[in-house]
Amino acid sequence: MRYTLRDYLRLAEIGNRLRGVFDLWNYREIVFPAVEEYSESIRKGTKFAHNNEFYVICPDATSRIIRDFNNGEARIYYISEVLDGEIHGVWEAGVELIGGREPDMYVEVPSVLITALESLGIEDFYIDVGSVKVWEEATRGIEPFREEVRRALLTRNFGIIESLPISAGRKRALWRLFNFRGKRSGVEKLDAIAELLGDERVFLDFGTVRPLPYYTDVIFEVYSPRLGKPLGGGGEYLVGNKKAIGFALDLGALLKLYRGRERKRQVLTGEPGEVYRRARELVKMGIPVEVRP
Structure with missing residues (x-):
């Protein structure tokens, strides 16, 4: 997507607000180089x-972390552009919790997501939580057709499943999963997540899928009725032998919903020497200033 200079200023404003929230949750920012050596494990770019030699520009951040992270547990976040075979990409803000405890990690990361959106004044959203393992279990015995089932989910086209040479009973069971969305699913792990989060905007939805292949079980996407595309999403994955969970928000999507919030600042006027001395003192105390000589 092409942005104007004004758009970039607003993207930076959104990014700074998100940084403030991520810092409050005790996540540390990580920066990535724009160019990586190509490897099969790196996605997008x-x-x-x-x-x-082959290289990739601005690939997916989570696949970089999965490949390179070897330092125990971590709470990290990033704000970066992600390309996908083109010269213009998507600006993303993401959070990753590596080596967390169950069930805390499944509640913490969506909680960070909720507060991040609220910090931007975006309250009318909902989060759909799904499961990779539920679909693995549902397609046990019809493994050769798993890719077709996945394609049906990604395209929201049950006709693909309907055309498969499987029993009518299996199709009915898949139809029920395909269309399930509610507060209790009968899957203990997912029901616990919804209950512990205790937010009316969180739903369990087995039709939720994510296109990247590294997710191992819990996945989620976040939407707003004001926009016809997801604001972001994420899920659970492995870093070595450690469980991890994270999300990425599409800053371009947030830009369409963000109305901006004025930050109160102290306006200073007067003789330059005195006014800038006073400004430095206020900034040291964390007080925003605006100098008007």
Whole structure:
């Protein structure tokens, strides 16, 4: 997506607000190089060759973490552009909790997501929580057709499943999962997440899927009725032998909903030497200032 200079200023404003929330949750920012050596484990990015070697520009952040992180437990966040074979990409703000405890980790990361959106004045959203393992269990015995089932979920086209050479009873069971959305699912792990979060905007939805292949079980997407595309999403994955969970928000989508919030600041006027001395003192105390000589 192409942005104007004004858009970039507002994207930076959104990013700064999100940084403040992530910092309050005790997450530390990580920065990535724009260019990575190509490997099969790195997702997305725009591929190019240089000196007979292949590289990718701005690939997916989570796949970088899965490949490279080897430092125990961590709470980290990032704000970066992600390309997907093109020269213009998506600006994302993401959070990753690595090595968390169950069930805390499944509640903490969606809680960070909820407060992040609320900090931007976005309250009318809902989070759909699904499960990779539920679908693995539902397709046990019809493993050759799992890719078709996944494609049906991604495209929201049950006709793909209907055309499969499987029993009518199995199709009815898949139809029920395909269309399930509610507060209690009968899956203990998911029901506990919804109950512990205790937010009316959180739903269990087995039709929720994520396109990236590294998710191992819990997945979620966040939507707003004011926008016809997800605001972001995430899920559970493995880093080595450690469980991790994270999400990424699409800053371009947030830009369409964000109305801006004026930050109160102290306006200072007067003789330059004195006014800037006073401004420095206020900034040291964390008080925003605006100098008007």
